[in-house]
Amino acid sequence: MVIGKTELAGQIAQETGLNKSQATRALDATLNAIGNALGSGDEVRLTGFGTFRVSETKARTGRNPRTGAPINIAAGRRPGFTAGSRLRDSVQKR
Numbered sequence: 001m002v003i004g005k006t007e008l009a010g011q012i013a014q015e016t017g018l019n020k021s022q023a024t025r026a027l028d029a030t031l032n033a034i035g036n037a038l039g040s041g042d043e044v045r046l047t048g049f050g051t052f053r054v055s056e057t058k059a060r061t062g063r064n065p066r067t068g069a070p071i072n073i074a075a076g077r078r079p080g081f082t083a084g085s086r087l088r089d090s091v092q093k094r
Contacts, residue, residue, distance in 0.1 A: 038079055048086035055080050 003011075005027065013023035034052055037044050044052040059075040083091075 046084065048084045050084040050087055051082045053080055053082070054078070 005024075009020055009024040009027050012018065012027060013020045016023065018026065034044050038052060038054050041054060043054075054077050057076050057078055060073050061070050062073045063069070064071050
């Protein structure tokens, strides 16, 4: 089962007493704040849940999967997430 943003906002509304519109705005604000922080190169640490961070990747040579021809892959910045202890524990309990 996949839970999307609408379902997540519904669960937030149910747990907080907010209406769905308010919960959706709160979720959007949270995701925007995380995205803006990562865009600035900052790390976002939510204790027990996990850490969002940006990692730098080096330029490298890869292969085109269809033709096998070498291609140049540019250096870049990639978002990453490391799960925190409470999140890992909740996943392992299931």
